Amino acid sequence: MIGQAQLIFWIGMKETLLFPISIAPMMEWTDRHYRFLMRLFTKNTILYTEMVTADAIIRGNRDKLLGKNRDNPVVLQLGGNDPQKIFQASKISLDYGYDALNLNVGCPSDRVSDGSFGACLMNDPNRVVDLMIAMREGGNIPVSVKHRIGINGKETYEDLCHFVETISVKANVSHFIVHARIAILGGLSPAENRSIPPLRYEDVYRLKEEFPHLRIEINGGIRDLQQAKEFLTSGIDAVMIGRAAYENPLLFANADDMFHEKDSSENIDWNVISDSIEKYLSDHIANDGKVHHVLRHCMGFFHGVNGGKKFRRFLSETMNREPKNSKLFTQALQFIQQ
Numbered sequence: 001m002i003g004q005a006q007l008i009f010w011i012g013m014k015e016t017l018l019f020p021i022s023i024a025p026m027m028e029w030t031d032r033h034y035r036f037l038m039r040l041f042t043k044n045t046i047l048y049t050e051m052v053t054a055d056a057i058i059r060g061n062r063d064k065l066l067g068k069n070r071d072n073p074v075v076l077q078l079g080g081n082d083p084q085k086i087f088q089a090s091k092i093s094l095d096y097g098y099d100a101l102n103l104n105v106g107c108p109s110d111r112v113s114d115g116s117f118g119a120c121l122m123n124d125p126n127r128v129v130d131l132m133i134a135m136r137e138g139g140n141i142p143v144s145v146k147h148r149i150g151i152n153g154k155e156t157y158e159d160l161c162h163f164v165e166t167i168s169v170k171a172n173v174s175h176f177i178v179h180a181r182i183a184i185l186g187g188l189s190p191a192e193n194r195s196i197p198p199l200r201y202e203d204v205y206r207l208k209e210e211f212p213h214l215r216i217e218i219n220g221g222i223r224d225l226q227q228a229k230e231f232l233t234s235g236i237d238a239v240m241i242g243r244a245a246y247e248n249p250l251l252f253a254n255a256d257d258m259f260h261e262k263d264s265s266e267n268i269d270w271n272v273i274s275d276s277i278e279k280y281l282s283d284h285i286a287n288d289g290k291v292h293h294v295l296r297h298c299m300g301f302f303h304g305v306n307g308g309k310k311f312r313r314f315l316s317e318t319m320n321r322e323p324k325n326s327k328l329f330t331q332a333l334q335f336i337q338q
Ligand SMILES: Cc1cc2nc3c(=O)[nH]c(=O)nc-3n(C[C@H](O)[C@H](O)[C@H](O)COP(=O)(O)O)c2cc1C
Pocket: 024, 025, 026, 027, 028, 029, 050, 051, 077, 104, 105, 106, 107, 146, 179, 194, 219, 220, 221, 222, 240, 241, 242, 243, 244
C-alpha cells in the first residue's frame, strides 16, 4: 500500500505509526480511560490524547496531564504558540512514553484563539515552522501538524498549499492531518465549526497529488471504516475519525483485521472485555477514582443495536449512584441479556 518514495521519506517513523487509521484528539473525550477502552477493540489504531497546552505541562501537574496506561501507539497533542515552551513541554513529555507529538492548528475556540494558538496559527506558517522545529528538537520523536484547510480570510486552496509547503520545506515535517473544512474564527462556536463550514475533501486529494511524498491524513465527517477504506484506496495515506469513534466505539472492533487486508473479523469476546473493564475499574477505585470517569465513555457501546438503550439507561442510572462499584459494567451486560 505504501510507495517506495514514501517509505524512504518516512524512514524515521516507527512502523506502528504507519497504521492508516487513527482516532482524533478530542477534549474531555479521548482521555486515558477512553483510550484504555478503545484498546480492548483495536491494538493498531493510532490514538491521540486530548490537546494539552505547553503552559499546562510546564506549570501544572505533569503526571495528571501526561500519565498514561500502556495504550501505545499514542500521540500526544500539544497546543501553544511559543517555540521555547513547546520545546520544554516536548522534552518533559519524553518521560511518559508517547510515540509521537502533534501540534494543534485546528482548534477554533475563542479561548484558544485569544491565546494565539490553534487554528489562528494558519495565519502564520512561519511561526508553525518554529514550533515544529522546537517540538522535534525537544521530543526527538516523530512530529505532525493537525490543521484545517483554511480559516476565514485564508481559505483558498492556494493558501492551504502555501501553508503545507512552508512547513514541510522549512521544518521538514512530512505528516499533515487535514480537517477538510475551514474554521470560521470569531463567528462560530467550536461545535458549529465542526459542522457548518462545508467539507472540501477535494482539496485534500489535490494536496496529496501536489505533495505525493508527504503523509496526508484526512479528517472530518468520516462515519465508518468502509468510508475510510475508500479514501485509502483513492490514494490518501491515512484517515482520522473523531466523533463517530466516540459515538460508536465498536466500529473499531475489526479495524485491525480490515486494514491488514485480512477478511476475518473476530467476534468480540464480551467475557474478556468485561473482565478487563472490571479489573481496570478496581484499580481506578483503589486510586481514589470513581467509576463514571471510565464508564461515561461506554455510553456509545451497542450504538444502534438491540439492547443499546437498556444498556445506556442502566449505566446512567447507576454510575453516579454507585461510584465505587467495579462490577457495574458486567452488571450492565447482564441486564441487557435478561
Ligand atoms: C468534543 C470534541 C473535542 C475536540 N477536541 C479537539 C482537540 O483537543 N484537538 C483537536 O485537534 N481537535 C479536537 N476536536 C476536533 C476533532 O479532532 C476532529 O478534527 C473533528 O471532530 C472532525 O472530525 P470528525 O468529523 O471525525 O469528528 C474535537 C472534537 C470534538 C467533537
